[in-house]
Amino acid sequence: EFEQSLPLLQELVAGADFVGLDIEFTGLRSNLSRPQQISLFDLPSEWYLKTRQSVQQFTICQIGLSMFSSIEGESNKYVAHSCNFFLFPTTFGILDSEFSFQASSVQFLNQYGFDYNKFLKNGIPYMNEEQEKKIKHSILRGNWRVRSSLDKDQIKVVIDKVTQWLDLAEEGDQMTLPGIAVPNRVNIISRKLQKQPHECPQLKSI
DSSP states (O other), rough: HHHHHHHHHHHHHHHHEEEEEEEEESOSSSOGGGGGGGGGGOHHHHHHHHEEEHHEEEEEEEEEEEEEEEEESSSEEEEEEEEEEEEOEEEETTTTTTOOOOHHHHHHHTTTOOOHHHHHOOOOEEOOOOHHHHHHHHHHHEEEEEOSHHHHHHHHHHHHHHHHHHHHTTTTTTTEOOOOOSSSSTTEEEEEGGGGGGGSSOOEOO
């Protein structure tokens, strides 16, 4: 459903006057050492850096997004389009994230009816910039390993799609690999790879 809704979401974001974002984490305040603990005397910049460092110990479990567009001809009136997405850290190849839950955050999420089944089973896979760099580095070095049966199933789907595409594609054409949890910037294959098979990373199973 997310893949089908993504083009409309991109269109709404691009045409919005402003966007509201709400992010739910599995925790907020980790047990940092005393110098890193948040204080009432912190400057806003210090508070932000400490909070950022703390929340990185946890993971994003849901994102709420509201796009506001002004109504033509009417002052200070807007149309709002809202949606929310459950997210779950991607597990593919070398990526297998670890994250924590904090009791107070779980209580808060329970209070507002958070659906853990959707989070754990149907969460949209994602990765951060550091993980993306790690994946790219691994692919470029040819050090790519399949670590689970799920990976193998995903790769089989991709191979079948690419094989069908190659039969019709012309040199210079590109496609986005479907059904695999890697950012689109990594996830694009060019028709030129067909003529340079020695440059493709090898897939290994362990």
